[in-house]
Amino acid sequence: DVVMTQSPLSLPVTLGQPASISCRSSQSLVYSDGNTFLSWFQQRPGQSPRRLIYQVSKRESGVPDRFSGSGSGTDFTLKISRVEAEDVGLYYCMQATHWPGTFGQGTKVEIK
Amino acid sequence: QVQLQESGPGLVKPSETLSLTCTVSGGSISSNYWSWIRRPPGKGLEWIGYIHYSGRTNYNPSLKSRVSISLDTSKNQFSLRLSSVTAADTAVYYCGRGFGTTPSSWGQGTLVTVSS
Numbered sequence: 001d002v003v004m005t006q007s008p009l010s011l012p013v014t015l016g017q018p019a020s021i022s023c024r025s026s027q028s029l030v031y032s033d034g035n036t037f038l039s040w041f042q043q044r045p046g047q048s049p050r051r052l053i054y055q056v057s058k059r060e061s062g063v064p065d066r067f068s069g070s071g072s073g074t075d076f077t078l079k080i081s082r083v084e085a086e087d088v089g090l091y092y093c094m095q096a097t098h099w100p101g102t103f104g105q106g107t108k109v110e111i112k
Numbered sequence: 113q114v115q116l117q118e119s120g121p122g123l124v125k126p127s128e129t130l131s132l133t134c135t136v137s138g139g140s141i142s143s144n145y146w147s148w149i150r151r152p153p154g155k156g157l158e159w160i161g162y163i164h165y166s167g168r169t170n171y172n173p174s175l176k177s178r179v180s181i182s183l184d185t186s187k188n189q190f191s192l193r194l195s196s197v198t199a200a201d202t203a204v205y206y207c208g209r210g211f212g213t214t215p216s217s218w219g220q221g222t223l224v225t226v227s228s
Binding site for chain 1: 161
C-alpha cells in the first residue's frame with residue numbers, strides 16, 4: 001500500500017497567521033490518465049471528516065479560499081493563509097491513485 | 113445536501129458478522145460511488161471498500177476475503193458486512209459518498225466494538 005506521511009503531526013498556530021501541512025507519498029500519485037488523486041480532509045471536533053481539496057488543488061464548493069493545496073508527484077502541501085478559530089481540528093491527506101486508497105496519520109491544528 | 117447516517121449494532125461478538133447500514137437522504141443512491149471507511153481506536157483511517165451505483169465493488173485486499181458491500185435502491189441504503197470479526201475490527205465506521213471513488217461526504221460514524 002502507498003504510505004502517506006504527514007508533518008507536522010501537531011501544529012499550534014496563532015489566529016490570523018498562516019499554517020502549512022506537508023504530505024509525502026511513498027510512490028508517485030500521478031495516475032495513468034495524468035490526473036493526481038490527492039485530497040485533503042478536515043475533521044472538526046465532534047464532526048465527521050469533510051473534503052476540502054481534491055486533485056491536489058481544487059477546492060470543494062463552499063470551502064473558504066484561505067485553504068489552498070499544491071504539489072506534485074510525491075510531495076503535497078495544504079496551506080491556510082490566515083487561520084481562524086473554526087479551523088481547529090484534524091487534517092488528513094488521502095490518495096486514491098493506487099488501490100487501496102490510503103490516508104496520512106493526521107495533523108492536529110490548534111490555536112496557541 | 114446529501115446526508116448519510118450509519119446504523120447497526122454497537123457490539124458484536126468475536127467470530128460473528130458485523131453488519132452496518134448507511135441511509136442516504138437528500139439524494140439518490142442510484143448514482144455516484146458509496147464507500148465504507150473505518151478508524152480503529154488510536155490508529156489511522158482505513159478505506160474498507162466502495163460500491164458503484166452499477167453494483168461494481170472494490171474491496172481493500174487486507175479485508176477482501178471477509179467483506180461485502182451491497183446496495184438497496186428501494187430503501188436508498190447501502191450496507192457493509194464483515195465476517196469473522198476479531199477485536200482488531202473494533203473501530204468507528206463511516207459511510208461516504210463520492211462523485212469519483214474518493215468519498216467526499218461522510219456520515220457521522222458509528223462505533224462498533226468486538227467483544228464477548
